[in-house]
Amino acid sequence: MGKNLAGLAATGALMIVISWVQTMPAAAQEAGIARGQKIAQEKCSRCHAIGKTDTSPEPKSPPFRDIGKNFPLEHLAEALAEGIVTGDNNMPEFKFGPRDIDAILDYIAEVSAGSR
Numbered sequence: 001m002g003k004n005l006a007g008l009a010a011t012g013a014l015m016i017v018i019s020w021v022q023t024m025p026a027a028a029q030e031a032g033i034a035r036g037q038k039i040a041q042e043k044c045s046r047c048h049a050i051g052k053t054d055t056s057p058e059p060k061s062p063p064f065r066d067i068g069k070n071f072p073l074e075h076l077a078e079a080l081a082e083g084i085v086t087g088d089n090n091m092p093e094f095k096f097g098p099r100d101i102d103a104i105l106d107y108i109a110e111v112s113a114g115s116r
Helices: 002-043 064-070 073-082 098-113
Strands: none
Touching: 002 098, 064 073, 064 098, 073 098
8 A cells, every 4th residue: 555655646746747847838938928028118118009009109119019910020039139220210229138039029929919
């Protein structure tokens, strides 16, 4: 009977670990989205609508929810790393590191999801 209890305990522990590992990517994704939202709020919300329904304070600035529809996000990663330069002279040039780029893109994908 002792071997059965030990086996059952080991199986239970393994199931807990598997469950925990499977939730890690979702938790990491949510953390990335939250980080991207914070960056967008700090760096972009002065001109861009960063939510799912708000209006851009600067009419020429596209809402984040439209960026994912109108521009392939994988191409935006390079622009964020090298510095986004636009024809609009009022937009400051921003350069972001890889972690911030992933977070911003995760956030843009999240707010774009309901508007596609």
